[in-house]
Amino acid sequence: MTYKRVGRSGLKLPLISLGLWHNFGDVDNVENMRQILRHAFDLGITHFDLANNYGPPPGSAETNFGKILKKDFSHHRDEMIISSKAGYLMWPGPYGEWGSRKHLISSLDQSLNRMGLDYVDIFYHHRPDPDTPLEETMGTLDQIVRSGKALYVGVSNYPADKTKQAAQILRSLGTPCVIHQPKYSLFERWVEKELLTTLNEEGIGCIPFSPLAQGLLTDKYLKGIPADSRAGKPHGFLRPEQITTEKLSKVRRLNDLTIKRGQTLAQMSLSWILRRPEITSVLIGASKVSHIDDAVGSLENISFSQEELNVIESILNT
Numbered sequence: 001m002t003y004k005r006v007g008r009s010g011l012k013l014p015l016i017s018l019g020l021w022h023n024f025g026d027v028d029n030v031e032n033m034r035q036i037l038r039h040a041f042d043l044g045i046t047h048f049d050l051a052n053n054y055g056p057p058p059g060s061a062e063t064n065f066g067k068i069l070k071k072d073f074s075h076h077r078d079e080m081i082i083s084s085k086a087g088y089l090m091w092p093g094p095y096g097e098w099g100s101r102k103h104l105i106s107s108l109d110q111s112l113n114r115m116g117l118d119y120v121d122i123f124y125h126h127r128p129d130p131d132t133p134l135e136e137t138m139g140t141l142d143q144i145v146r147s148g149k150a151l152y153v154g155v156s157n158y159p160a161d162k163t164k165q166a167a168q169i170l171r172s173l174g175t176p177c178v179i180h181q182p183k184y185s186l187f188e189r190w191v192e193k194e195l196l197t198t199l200n201e202e203g204i205g206c207i208p209f210s211p212l213a214q215g216l217l218t219d220k221y222l223k224g225i226p227a228d229s230r231a232g233k234p235h236g237f238l239r240p241e242q243i244t245t246e247k248l249s250k251v252r253r254l255n256d257l258t259i260k261r262g263q264t265l266a267q268m269s270l271s272w273i274l275r276r277p278e279i280t281s282v283l284i285g286a287s288k289v290s291h292i293d294d295a296v297g298s299l300e301n302i303s304f305s306q307e308e309l310n311v312i313e314s315i316l317n318t
Contacts, residue, residue: 001044002299006280008203009178011121011152013081015274016295017047019209019283024064025055032287034068039289041073041080043296049181049207049283050115051085051126052107058090059114066115080121084111085156085181087126099129099137108149123150124181125166127157134162138169138177145175154179154204160194167202177204179280184208186217186254186269186316187247196278205280208273212284216247217269219255253315257308266291267298272312274302 003012018040024033037048054061062084073080086107089097097103108123123144125137141153154177155166167177180199184191188210199206212218221243251265258268273282284295304312 001046001296003044004280006152006178006205007176007199009152009176009205011081011178013047013205013207013281014045015281015299016045016270017049017081017207017281017283018045018292019049019285020061020065021049021051021054021209022285023287024061025057026060026064027056028064030064030068033064034072035289036286036292037065037068038072040286040292041076043292045292045296046079047081047083047281049083049209050111051088051124052090052111053088059110062111062114066117070116082115082117082120083122083124084108084115084120085124085126086111087124087129087156099125099127099132099140101136101140101143104137104140105144108144112149119148120150122152122154122179124154124156124179125158128155128159128162134165135169138166139173141177142170142173142175152178154181156181156209157183160198163195163204164198164202167204177202179205179207181207181209181283183210184273185211185213186272186312187213196276200278206278207281207283208279209283211273211282212266212269214242216243216251217254218266219264221248222252222255250315250318254312257311257315261301261308263298263301264294266294267301270295270298271302272304274298275304 001014003014005012050062050065052059086104087097087099090107095102095106125141129137144150145153153175155163158166158180163180170177182191182195196206255265258265261268270282273279286292
């Protein structure tokens, strides 16, 4: 595994990180979770990304991760980077979401309790809050670091202008924003317009989530919708109606290119993101141990010829 410095901080992350958004809730198999986590760690994936609402049900991913952590990884805590987030709806009432001091501190305390931890390595504000002053939200992140409940802080789903403002506030407080977690894939490219430039200027790392577009950028759906896929599950975020004929046509053409590169479609999709110097790590999801091997295999070739990049652009723009 290769490790890369996060922005201008001293922290390093593996090029491949494991996200627990799906496949680690109470609806999933615990033994399968254990095998995925153990295999990932054996391959050098030392970063495990969670949030208060991961599951389903919300909170269950942190609870299950905490149990496995205690059983299998208790002697490896200092070799691991564990992250969590708050900002999306987590409990009823006015304090169960967004970016107030009340919500962020309460949510992190709950997350630490579920995972059985004294601190997380990275704590994110999960989404911008249109009503709470940014100074309050960023001031709370600063307070959380000073309290010892998190070592580093970051933001997720923030547009470029809000990211810049947040970074400036945190810098003035003495607690830098070290990382941003945006949605980014071959099918979701909004970050390229302004955000990546802003992150580079501010010295902030970037760790994209959903790099495989919920599994659409794999060969999984080329012959229909498997019952065990995200689109095939009643609680999945990828709905069958999102798998359009137009997108499948692009997926098939991209898949033809991957064969020429000697990669799977998933591997090329990850390599395409990792080729950019602004990217620190990429967050994958996994429902099988083999998904970990496939993702790590992408690191064998993260370079692209200009001709290959031109072909990809041609496919995506048709």
